[in-house]
């Protein structure tokens with residue numbers, strides 16, 4: 602059997618790039634397809650006797666849900682002055698990265714727009730301790746080389762709200778018009794949006810995937826008691842909590858809360874942590890309560 606990676610999927614047809622660099626259009630063995638079990642990024646084994654069929658799926662190193670993509674090494678989270686940044690969404694994506702042991706890069710795109718300096722400063726405050734923060738401008742190429750170096754030889758997925766400029770960044774990274782770029786207006790939605798995930802190769806083993814804009818990002822349900830473990834910026838303060846297993850919510854003598862009060866941890870990120878903690882508690886209660 603031939604080993605390869607699914608780089609694209611449309612209507613049940615899988616585009617597989619083999620280890621030898623060949624591209625094949627494959628169908629999938631019914632058993633695999635029925636469960637909706639094949640995703641872009643999957644390493645598969647193809648039986649080719651005229652019409653190639655995917656027979657087997659290799660174990661996944663990582664798996665993202667909404668957007669569905671497997672075996673990535675990291676996520677490039679894109680924010681911009683416009684549309685207004687959704688920091689809770691970014692927090693969730695970073696939690697997802699910690700859970701899946703993925704690298705997180707936060708790009709502030711559209712740095713040509715007014716208010717970008719302030720946003721970059723804010724994003725550095727919020728995420729500087731947990732991710733690389735890179736100001737970029739897909740429109741004129743600013744910062745793209747920095748991103749290119751960071752992702753070199755690995756597989757990253759772009760993620761973020763619709764219209765932050767993910768497709769534009771891919772185009773800037775590969776120096777072409779690979780992805781259709783949409784507008785900000787609602788009437789344009791659906792016309793130019795990225796509907797599928799596709800792996801694009803940038804050379805020297807670097808792979809990148811665009812994802813459709815999404816306003817929701819689902820992180821796997823975690824026990825709320827363990828959520829704060831995904832906040833690595835809390836790490837240096839949690840040993841000052843009085844209670845072992847402190848959730849940093851209602852407990853007294855909490856090192857994390859003290860760090861927030863002293864301005865050592867960003868207040869807004871902590872407030873969003875509380876919101877996410879509540880959300881997880883509700884989901885957890887519904888499932889196991």
Ligand SMILES: Nc1nc2c(ncn2[C@@H]2O[C@H](COP(=O)(O)OP(=O)(O)O)[C@@H](O)[C@H]2O)c(=O)[nH]1
Nearest residue numbers: 711738739740764765766767768769782783784
């Ligand atoms: N001013 C400015 N506009 C940008 C930049 N990058 C993308 N855009 C615009 O933002 C809109 C959405 O871009 P698109 O790449 O489709 O965003 P996506 O939905 O995240 O893939 C388009 O109108 C782009 O021209 C940038 O660096 N500066």
Ligand SMILES: [Mg+2]
Nearest residue numbers: 767768794795
């Ligand atoms: Mg797009």
Ligand SMILES: [Zn+2]
Nearest residue numbers: 842847849855
């Ligand atoms: Zn605590």
